Amino acid sequence: MNDEAEKTPADAQWARTCEKMLEAAQRRLREATTTQEVDRVRVEYLGRKGALAKQIGRIPRLPQEERPAAGRALNELKRKLTKLTGAAASAVSREAEEAPIRLDPTLPPQPLPHGHIHPISRTIEDMVDIFRTLGFEVVEGPEVELDWYNFEALNMPADHPSREDFHTFFLSDNVVLRSHTSPAQVRTMQQRQPPLRIIVPGRVFRPDTEDARHFSMFHQVEGLMVGEGVGFGDLKAVLHIFLRQFFRQDVALRFEPDFFPFTEPSAQVHCTCAICGGKGCRTCSYTGWLELLGAGMVDPNVFEAVGYDTERYTGFAFGVGMERVAMLRYGIDDIRLFLENDLRFLKQF
Numbered sequence: 515m516n517d518e519a520e521k522t523p524a525d526a527q528w529a530r531t532c533e534k535m536l537e538a539a540q541r542r543l544r545e546a547t548t549t550q551e552v553d554r555v556r557v558e559y560l561g562r563k564g565a566l567a568k569q570i571g572r573i574p575r576l577p578q579e580e581r582p583a584a585g586r587a588l589n590e591l592k593r594k595l596t597k598l599t600g601a602a603a604s605a606v607s608r609e610a611e612e613a614p615i616r617l618d619p620t621l622p623p624q625p626l627p628h629g630h631i632h633p634i635s636r637t638i639e640d641m642v643d644i645f646r647t648l649g650f651e652v653v654e655g656p657e658v659e660l661d662w663y664n665f666e667a668l669n670m671p672a673d674h675p676s677r678e679d680f681h682t683f684f685l686s687d688n689v690v691l692r693s694h695t696s697p698a699q700v701r702t703m704q705q706r707q708p709p710l711r712i713i714v715p716g717r718v719f720r721p722d723t724e725d726a727r728h729f730s731m732f733h734q735v736e737g738l739m740v741g742e743g744v745g746f747g748d749l750k751a752v753l754h755i756f757l758r759q760f761f762r763q764d765v766a767l768r769f770e771p772d773f774f775p776f777t778e779p780s781a782q783v784h785c786t787c788a789i790c791g792g793k794g795c796r797t798c799s800y801t802g803w804l805e806l807l808g809a810g811m812v813d814p815n816v817f818e819a820v821g822y823d824t825e826r827y828t829g830f831a832f833g834v835g836m837e838r839v840a841m842l843r844y845g846i847d848d849i850r851l852f853l854e855n856d857l858r859f860l861k862q863f
C-alpha cells in the first residue's frame with residue numbers, strides 16, 4: 515500500500531512523529547510490571563481519549579495534502595501499539611504465574627470460616643456429659659430395626675394396641691425404621707449382664723404429618739439402669755440430678771401415672787418450667803410445669819425377653835425427645851427449624 519513512490523515530505527514528518535510516540539510507549543511498557551500498569555499505558559495511548567485518538571482528531575484540521583500521510587502513519591502506529599501492549603500484557607501475566615510464592619510469616623493468618631455445632635447435637639452432647647458423670651455409658655443402636663426389637667421384646671406382641679401409639683415406617687413385614695430408641699435397651703441387655711447403666715442417643719422415625727411439633731425424623735435419648743435393688747427412688751434421683759444440671763437451676767419433679775408396655779409402673783415426668791421458674795408463662799401454657807419425658811420401672815416381660823433373672827434384677831428406663839428439650843432450652847417454637855438445615859437459623863448457635 516505504502517509504495518516508495520507515494521512517499522511525500524509529509525510522510526517522512528509523520529513517520530518521525532509516530533516513531534517518537536512509539537518509543538515513548540515502549541519505554542513505559544518496559545517499566546510496567548503488572549497487568550494493571552500495562553493496561554494504564556494501553557489506555558493512555560489507545561484509549562478513546564488517548565494520545566493516538568488526539569492525533570487522529572487533528573487530521574481534519576491539517577492541510578488537505580498532508581491528511582493521507584497522517585492517516586497512513588497513524589494507522590501504522592495504532593497497529594504497532596496494539597501489538598506491543600498485547601505482548602507486554604501477556605509477558606507480565608506469565609511472569610506473575612512463574613514468580614515464586616513469597617511467604618511472609620509475620621502476616622496474620624486469614625480467618626478461617628468455621629461452622630457451628632447443631633443445637634440438637636449440642637443438646638445431646640450436654641446431656642451425655644451429665645449422664646457420664648453419673649456413670650452412664652453411651653451406646654448406639656441401628657436405625658433400621660427388626661420388629662422384634664422395636665415392639666415384640668418391649669412387651670408389644672403383634673396386634674398389641676400400644677403399637678398404635680408408635681406410628682411406624684415398615685420397610686417389610688418385620689423390618690422397621692425404629693420409632694423410638696428403646697429397642698437399643700433390648701440389644702444391650704441381650705449382649706451384657708447387669709449391672710448396667712446406659713444412655714442411647716439417636717434418630718427415630720415416625721410417619722407423622724409435619725407441623726410445628728411433629729417431624730418424620732427426630733432424636734431421642736433412651737436411658738436404662740439395671741441392677742440388684744434398683745428402685746423408683748433411683749430413677750427420681752438420677753432424673754432430678756440430670757434436669758437440675760441441664761437447666762442450670764433447681765427444678766422440682768412431678769411424676770404422673772402413665773402407661774408404657776415396657777415399664778411398670780410408668781410415669782410421665784414433669785419438671786418446673788425452666789423458662790419462668792414455675793410462675794407460669796407461654797411455654798408452659800401458664801401451668802408452671804413442663805412435660806418432659808416418659809419413664810418407669812422395666813417390665814419383667816422385657817427382662818424375660820432378654821433372659822435376665824426377674825427375681826434378682828430390677829431397673830428403670832426413660833426416654834426423652836431431644837427436639838422438645840432443645841426447643842425449651844433455646845426458646846424455639848417450631849421443630850422444623852432444627853431439621854430443615856437453613857443456615858440463617860443454624861448460624862445463630
Ligand code: DAH
Pocket residue numbers: 693694695696736737774776777807808809810830831832833834
Ligand atoms: N419409647 C418411649 C417413646 O418413644 C419413651 C419411653 C417411655 C422410653 C418410657 C422409656 C420409658 O424407656 O421407660 O415415647
